[in-house]
Amino acid sequence: MTTRDSAIDDSRRSSPRAAPARPARIRSAEPGDVPGWLHLAREVEHLFGPMAEVPEFRAALEKAIGDGHALAAVAPSDDGAEELAGGIVFSPEGGAIEWLAVSTRARGAGLGRELLAAAIARLDPAKPISVQTFAPASADGAAARRLYASFGFEDREDAEATPAGVPTVIMVRRASAGR
C-alpha cells in the first residue's frame, strides 16, 4: 500500500460508510441505460479519457449490453423512474473486467463492491481475471486499487497511461483466489 493509499484510508476512517439515500439493485444493463451510462462516463473522463462523445465507446457499450456483458446498479429517482448509479462491463472470453464506475454521489455505499462481485460471479472461476486499472502513483485510483485488492487482484505489470494521462497497471486475480 502506498503513502497516498494510506492517506485516503485515514480520511475514510473518520467518516463512516455512507448509507444509500435509496436502495440500489444490480441488474443486467438494458439499451435504455445507454444515456445514463454516457452521463456516468462523463464523470470519469478526467481519469479514463474521452468516452461520452466517442462513437466507438457507445458502440462497444451497446454490444456489451446486447451480449449480456454489462451490469447496472440502479436506484429509484425522485420521479420514481430508475437512475443509473453505476455500471460494469466484463468479458467472459477475455476473462477480464473491462469498465467500472460508480457515480460520484453514490460512492462509498457498497455499489462498486456489489458490481464487481456480480461480474466475477459471471466469469469462469477456473480462469484468472485481469483488469487494467490505475497505478499506485494515481491518487484518484486508490479506491479502485483497494477494491480490486480486496477481491484478490494483484499487480502484474505496468500498462499504458489512459488517454487522460493517468498511469495504469494490469492487476490479475488468480483462479479461485480471493472471495
Ligand SMILES: CC(C)(COP(=O)(O)OP(=O)(O)OC[C@H]1O[C@@H](n2cnc3c(N)ncnc32)[C@H](O)[C@@H]1OP(=O)(O)O)[C@@H](O)C(=O)NCCC(=O)NCCS
Ligand atoms: C472504484 C469505484 C468504482 C468504487 O465504487 P464505490 O461504490 O464507491 O465502492 P464501494 O463503496 O463498494 O467500496 C468498495 C471498496 O472500495 C475501496 N474504496 C472505496 N472508496 C474508497 C476510497 N475513497 N479510498 C480508498 N478505498 C476506497 C474500499 O476497499 C472499499 O471497501 P471497504 O469499504 O470495505 O473498505 C468508484 O470509486 C469509482 O467509480 N471510481 C472512479 C472510476 C474508477 O476508478 N473505476 C475503476 C477503473 S478500473
